[in-house]
Amino acid sequence: MPRQIVIFGQESIIRHVLASPGNSQFEDTVPTSSTRSLKDAPLDWTVILFVTLSPLVSAAGAAWWIASGHFHAATLWLALGFATATGLAVTAGYHRMFAHRAFEAPWITRLALLLTASAGFQNSALVWAIGHRKHHRYLDGPGDPYGINHGFWYAHFLWMFRQVQWQKGDPVPPDLLADPLVRFQHRFYAPLSGIFGLALPTAIASLWGDPWGGFFVAGLARIVINHHLTFAINSVCHTFGSQPYSSKHTGRDHWFTATLTYGEGYHNFHHEFPGDYRNGHKPWHWDPTKWLVYTLGRAGLASNLRMVSDAMIEGRRARQTARRSGTSQVDTAVHTSTAPQAPTAARANSASQGHAARAVNATSRA
Numbered sequence: 001m002p003r004q005i006v007i008f009g010q011e012s013i014i015r016h017v018l019a020s021p022g023n024s025q026f027e028d029t030v031p032t033s034s035t036r037s038l039k040d041a042p043l044d045w046t047v048i049l050f051v052t053l054s055p056l057v058s059a060a061g062a063a064w065w066i067a068s069g070h071f072h073a074a075t076l077w078l079a080l081g082f083a084t085a086t087g088l089a090v091t092a093g094y095h096r097m098f099a100h101r102a103f104e105a106p107w108i109t110r111l112a113l114l115l116t117a118s119a120g121f122q123n124s125a126l127v128w129a130i131g132h133r134k135h136h137r138y139l140d141g142p143g144d145p146y147g148i149n150h151g152f153w154y155a156h157f158l159w160m161f162r163q164v165q166w167q168k169g170d171p172v173p174p175d176l177l178a179d180p181l182v183r184f185q186h187r188f189y190a191p192l193s194g195i196f197g198l199a200l201p202t203a204i205a206s207l208w209g210d211p212w213g214g215f216f217v218a219g220l221a222r223i224v225i226n227h228h229l230t231f232a233i234n235s236v237c238h239t240f241g242s243q244p245y246s247s248k249h250t251g252r253d254h255w256f257t258a259t260l261t262y263g264e265g266y267h268n269f270h271h272e273f274p275g276d277y278r279n280g281h282k283p284w285h286w287d288p289t290k291w292l293v294y295t296l297g298r299a300g301l302a303s304n305l306r307m308v309s310d311a312m313i314e315g316r317r318a319r320q321t322a323r324r325s326g327t328s329q330v331d332t333a334v335h336t337s338t339a340p341q342a343p344t345a346a347r348a349n350s351a352s353q354g355h356a357a358r359a360v361n362a363t364s365r366a
């Protein structure tokens, strides 16, 4: 019997339909109402004002910071540290763990990732993950919340100007709903983001007498830069780059973007194998998020790191090569040979078990 759940009384914003209380298969609960017309969605003035004004305010603040003699090198290192920490918390936490369940983690890891990611001003993990699951489920179609089919700049950030990602009546996946830390972060997202994203860097930089640098540079400017690097995944990585695994969708591998986005730029691979905890699957691929998750696994702070097998990856690559060269015979042969493996993937019980694996359903999960 379906039951409605409203978290924390935010009835106008959050309403959940939990069809199967015991069902943790998030794939079955991706919202289906996202095909609603974008033009019908109301403008989100909070996002519009923040996204348009934050670059201007941070640039003006940073210019004043330098011109007025407040510049302090330690503040730049602080900004770099905050950018890296918050960026990795979003990619490892919001993206690979909460959106794709590419690995599991105990409460201490989840809490650390949620609090750190709050400082990135990218909304709560709940909202982020639901929008991202829609992106994968409705990729390149009308229900894709940041589909490149609406244009480069729409996919980059204009999509946020309308309340299309989170709509009244959309169901919340039970796996996210069941996590009290996800609910906590969602409920207190605004104060958490203010405290960890702006107040904390301001307080730390005040230790060496540079609170304004902490606010404008390690706080606001760092948020703006990380914002647009994240946005580039949806715009640049759906427009430029290679498609070694599939050209049936717009996701592309763009190594330069990967270097700036903690490994997220291997986007053709990611859209083919979204349940894999790696985006850059080769050891030499620049994917700091993968290395972080692997390290957490080695330390006992992450488990069940999911990977597709090398054979499956190479099979997908061979199929794409055959498709490109127009050798449909080869295409058919490769497709046939890989078809029985399609629902399988490697899953390491922990990183300490390396790439040894037991099969689980990990491909084509969104």
Ligand SMILES: [Zn+2]
Pocket (backbone or CB within 6 Å): 135, 233, 234, 238, 251, 267, 271
């Ligand atoms: Zn994408």
Ligand SMILES: [Zn+2]
Pocket (backbone or CB within 6 Å): 095, 099, 100, 132, 136, 270, 274
């Ligand atoms: Zn994804």
